[in-house]
Amino acid sequence: FDPLTVALLVGAGSTLAPLAWVTWGHFNERCDSTWIHFNEPGLRSDLENKLVGQHIASPIIFKAVAGFMKNPHPRKPLVLFLQGSTGTGKNFVAQMIANNIYKKGNVSQFFHVFTYQLDFPHQSQIETYKSQLQQWIKGNVSRCAHSIFVFDEVDKLHPGLFDSIYPYLDHHNQLQGVSYKNAIFIFLSNAGASDITKIALDFWQSGRTREDIKLKDLEKVISQSAFNDKMGGLWHSPLIDRNLVNFYVPFLPLEYKHVLQCVFAEMKARNLSTNGDIAKQLADDLVFYPNPMRVFSAQGCKTIHARLDFYI
Numbered sequence: 442f443d444p445l446t447v448a449l450l451v452g453a454g455s456t457l458a459p460l461a462w463v464t465w466g467h468f469n470e471r472c473d474s475t476w477i478h479f480n481e482p483g484l485r486s487d488l489e490n491k492l493v494g495q496h497i498a499s500p501i502i503f504k505a506v507a508g509f510m511k512n513p514h515p516r517k518p519l520v521l522f523l524q525g526s527t528g529t530g531k532n533f534v535a536q537m538i539a540n541n542i543y544k545k546g547n548v549s550q551f552f553h554v555f556t557y558q559l560d561f562p563h564q565s566q567i568e569t570y571k572s573q574l575q576q577w578i579k580g581n582v583s584r585c586a587h588s589i590f591v592f593d594e595v596d597k598l599h600p601g602l603f604d605s606i607y608p609y610l611d612h613h614n615q616l617q618g619v620s621y622k623n624a625i626f627i628f629l630s631n632a633g634a635s636d637i638t639k640i641a642l643d644f645w646q647s648g649r650t651r652e653d654i655k656l657k658d659l660e661k662v663i664s665q666s667a668f669n670d671k672m673g674g675l676w677h678s679p680l681i682d683r684n685l686v687n688f689y690v691p692f693l694p695l696e697y698k699h700v701l702q703c704v705f706a707e708m709k710a711r712n713l714s715t716n717g718d719i720a721k722q723l724a725d726d727l728v729f730y731p732n733p734m735r736v737f738s739a740q741g742c743k744t745i746h747a748r749l750d751f752y753i
């Protein structure tokens with residue numbers, strides 16, 4: 442190279458070096474405190490300000506996750522079982538947890554979400570799925586102890602799918618050289634939704650406020666419904682039988698006022714001015730049940746993101 446070319450290359454190199462370093466760091470997320478750091482106030486604030494209508498779930502999730510993350514020597518992985526009807530915030534909360542643990546939030550390579558449609562679609566392949574799941578979890582926890590695994594719609598999964606991973610959820614110091622104690626497992630389920638709704642409706646019909654519903658009013662139905670759901674992935678499951686779940690978290694069905702709050706939140710997220718008429722119109726067009734009272738939104742807040750486009 443002639444001296445001018447060398448000078449240009451050196452100059453370009455020193456200008457681009459910091460950028461290259463940032464980019465390298467971005468794509469090479471590591472399992473260390475630069476990338477994994479629990480943001481306790483952040484989780485509290487997200488649960489209090491972004492999650493609507495879940496006065497029971499919100500404090501349980503906060504205490505469970507904060508207690509676990511602040512404990513330097515947990516005795517077992519944290520296992521959360523979130524139950525409730527569609528669109529009430531179960532996935533939303535799982536993402537909030539990831540957003541307040543990983544610098545890269547819910548796109549972190551240490552945050553794993555499994556859905557039955559994508560990951561376990563064929564009942565006939567159950568034995569293959571079982572061993573793949575076991576290997577996947579073992580491999581990922583070996584790479585990063587602070588991994589999070591979310592299983593969506595476990596009520597639709599094959600009973601027996603989780604047989605291969607139960608030991609990971611228990612109190613073991615190590616299994617084949619791997620410790621699972623710092624991992625978080627989150628199971629999401631619609632099983633039990635009708636029981637939760639029934640209790641919420643009883644409160645509504647007897648004139649008590651929603652906030653009067655306490656965890657103890659729901660505790661019995663939520664653990665039993667998954668266990669007794671013959672079609673579901675946790676039917677007579679050791680997960681429940683052997684008390685591997687740390688916290689059962691009920692999600693209440695959402696009412697009209699919560700749907701409005703979700704619409705406003707969506708408007709804000711899109712930098713739109715919050716328009717009450719549009720929010721009301723959108724909410725009015727949703728399906729509410731049971732007839733004729735129309736108390737709870739059949740889709741919760743799930744379809745609002747997509748529907749808002751038609752109203753603005």
Ligand SMILES: Nc1ncnc2c1ncn2[C@@H]1O[C@H](COP(=O)(O)OP(=O)(O)OP(=O)(O)O)[C@@H](O)[C@H]1O
Nearest residue numbers: 491492493526527528529530531532533703742743
């Ligand atoms: N309680 C809530 N508070 C605020 N927003 C909510 C709430 N529930 C749902 N949403 C909104 O609706 C979207 C879809 O909800 P989410 O995926 O969490 O529902 P889900 O309970 O996991 O449903 P499903 O059982 O069908 O998987 C969320 O991303 C969020 O924008």
